[in-house]
Amino acid sequence: MRVSYSELKQEFKRVLLARGVVEETAEACAEMFADTTQAGAYSHGVNRFPRFIQQLEKGDIDPTAKATKVLSLGAIEQWDAHQAIGNLTAKEMMDRAMALADQHGIGVVALKNANHWMRGGGYGWQAAEKGYIGVCWTNSIAVMPPWGAKECRIGTNPLIIAIPSNPITMVDMSCSMYSYGMLEVNRLAGRQTFVDAGFDDDGNLTKDPATIERNKRLLPMGYWKGSGLSIVLDMIATLLSNGLSVAEVTEEKDDEYCVSQVFIAIEIDRLIDGKTKDEKLEKIMDYVKTAERADPNVEVRLPGHEFTTILADNRENGIPVDDSVWAKLKSL
Ligand SMILES: NC(=O)C1=CN([C@@H]2O[C@H](COP(=O)(O)OP(=O)(O)OC[C@H]3O[C@@H](n4cnc5c(N)ncnc54)[C@H](O)[C@@H]3O)[C@@H](O)[C@H]2O)C=CC1
Numbered sequence: 001m002r003v004s005y006s007e008l009k010q011e012f013k014r015v016l017l018a019r020g021v022v023e024e025t026a027e028a029c030a031e032m033f034a035d036t037t038q039a040g041a042y043s044h045g046v047n048r049f050p051r052f053i054q055q056l057e058k059g060d061i062d063p064t065a066k067a068t069k070v071l072s073l074g075a076i077e078q079w080d081a082h083q084a085i086g087n088l089t090a091k092e093m094m095d096r097a098m099a100l101a102d103q104h105g106i107g108v109v110a111l112k113n114a115n116h117w118m119r120g121g122g123y124g125w126q127a128a129e130k131g132y133i134g135v136c137w138t139n140s141i142a143v144m145p146p147w148g149a150k151e152c153r154i155g156t157n158p159l160i161i162a163i164p165s166n167p168i169t170m171v172d173m174s175c176s177m178y179s180y181g182m183l184e185v186n187r188l189a190g191r192q193t194f195v196d197a198g199f200d201d202d203g204n205l206t207k208d209p210a211t212i213e214r215n216k217r218l219l220p221m222g223y224w225k226g227s228g229l230s231i232v233l234d235m236i237a238t239l240l241s242n243g244l245s246v247a248e249v250t251e252e253k254d255d256e257y258c259v260s261q262v263f264i265a266i267e268i269d270r271l272i273d274g275k276t277k278d279e280k281l282e283k284i285m286d287y288v289k290t291a292e293r294a295d296p297n298v299e300v301r302l303p304g305h306e307f308t309t310i311l312a313d314n315r316e317n318g319i320p321v322d323d324s325v326w327a328k329l330k331s332l
């Protein structure tokens with residue numbers, strides 16, 4: 001089914017208000033969930049909302065909390081989220097990184113005690129829309145085995161790098177080949193994943209999303225490379241924020257909260273003039289897109305460019321929502 005933006009946002013807001021979230025916060029949070037869904041990130045928009053509400057009801061998320069600054073070192077700042085609503089603090093921290101970049105050329109904000117930010121790409125996009133290079137990542141609870149193991153000891157720790165090209169080019173990727181959110185999207189659509197997504201109980205590679213959602217033997221993106229990337233991203237986020245690592249979140253908390261995040265904005269306008277910047281980006285994009293196609297019917301695309309098309313379609317025709325997800329939302 002397709003749902004209008006306003007109907008979707010209204011549903012999110014209704015549920016939040018019913019849980020005692022104050023009007024202003026409910027409005028801002030509902031808007032971010034609706035924007036994320038409309039942008040095409042269904043996995044971390046409407047699909048993930050019931051899980052977010054579960055954590056709100058449990059008290060892992062404190063809707064009254066506000067992030068506070070802990071330490072300032074010029075271009076680098078440490079903040080404490082105090083378990084506030086994850087998408088709202090993440091937006092605020094990327095705004096802060098951009099303000100620091102205006103002063104110093106680069107702004108780095110590290111946040112501890114944060115909650116799940118949903119679609120990490122939203123914050124990279126936020127920076128790129130304003131002309132900055134946006135980089136951010138988060139750690140998580142252990143939900144993936146490191147390369148060579150079958151027990152979960154590392155996070156999916158998505159890394160986002162967004163470039164202010166036209167259209168915006170953005171890598172927004174979990175360190176696993178598939179995020180749990182995208183496994184769910186594939187399962188709900190009744191399909192196997194396009195490439196291997198994890199291992200079955202016998203240790204064979206599998207494309208079956210339900211098997212991996214159950215046994216959590218998620219395949220790291222790029223095999224040992226995604227495993228290594230996840231580990232170093234966790235180390236940096238932990239050190240910069242002085243917050244909890246994947247190991248600590250997993251051992252000390254009963255669920256995924258109090259994670260550590262990093263937000264970086266780079267101001268490029270003083271490094272390269274606007275015309276040269278645009279020409280160079282155009283050249284890079286054209287060079288990639290005009291590579292001889294493997295399949296003549298499938299164009300070569302740049303990461304993130306799909307969202308510009310999806311957003312336009314969803315604005316015109318309404319937002320696709322899985323029937324079972326909509327029924328769940330209405331029941332909250
Ligand atoms: N703890 C957390 O906060 C987590 C959040 N997430 C979020 O879940 C969302 C989904 O993450 P993933 O499943 O890893 O994303 P994905 O696998 O759908 O996409 C990863 C990247 O590949 C690009 N891409 C996909 N297909 C492509 C193609 N054919 N050609 C060129 N580029 C292509 C996408 O634009 C994107 O930049 C993200 O917003 C992520 O931030 C994911 C894991 C954990």
Ligand SMILES: O=C(O)C(=O)C(=O)[C@H](O)[C@@H](O)CO
Binds near residue numbers: 143155179180182256
């Ligand atoms: O993988 C995901 O999707 C995701 O968003 C996550 O936060 C974690 O990896 C996992 O905690 C999902 O249960």
